[in-house]
Amino acid sequence: MPYAVRQFMRLGLLWLTIGIAIAASANPKDYPEYANIKIAQNIEIEFITPEDVKHRLDAGAPQMLVDVRSHEKFQHTHLPGAISIPLRTLEERAKSIPRETLVVLY
Numbered sequence: 001m002p003y004a005v006r007q008f009m010r011l012g013l014l015w016l017t018i019g020i021a022i023a024a025s026a027n028p029k030d031y032p033e034y035a036n037i038k039i040a041q042n043i044e045i046e047f048i049t050p051e052d053v054k055h056r057l058d059a060g061a062p063q064m065l066v067d068v069r070s071h072e073k074f075q076h077t078h079l080p081g082a083i084s085i086p087l088r089t090l091e092e093r094a095k096s097i098p099r100e101t102l103v104v105l106y
Helices: 005-026 050-059 071-076 087-096
Strands: 063-065 104-105
Touching: 050 063
Parallel strands: 063 104
Antiparallel strands: none
16 A cells, blocks of 8 residues: 555544544533443553554554444444444443453543
């Protein structure tokens, strides 16, 4: 693939990642139905930046991308390779998420 096409794709992915991160950085107080959702216990939670996710994608580092928005929003746009697990179903589907690799929820 030509260098210019790869650069264009990388920039597109970066802007998509930044756009999704901005859209996903909602105030939990605005969405009270999500405030009480529990994430499975014994899972280490770490916050990473969209830039870190992009670097990991570019490096081919193993990670699982999970879009926690609604299925409708997922169908409209999502990161390449991401799967859809809406936040309100996360607790019941937690057992299907691997624990050996980094899981990025966005």
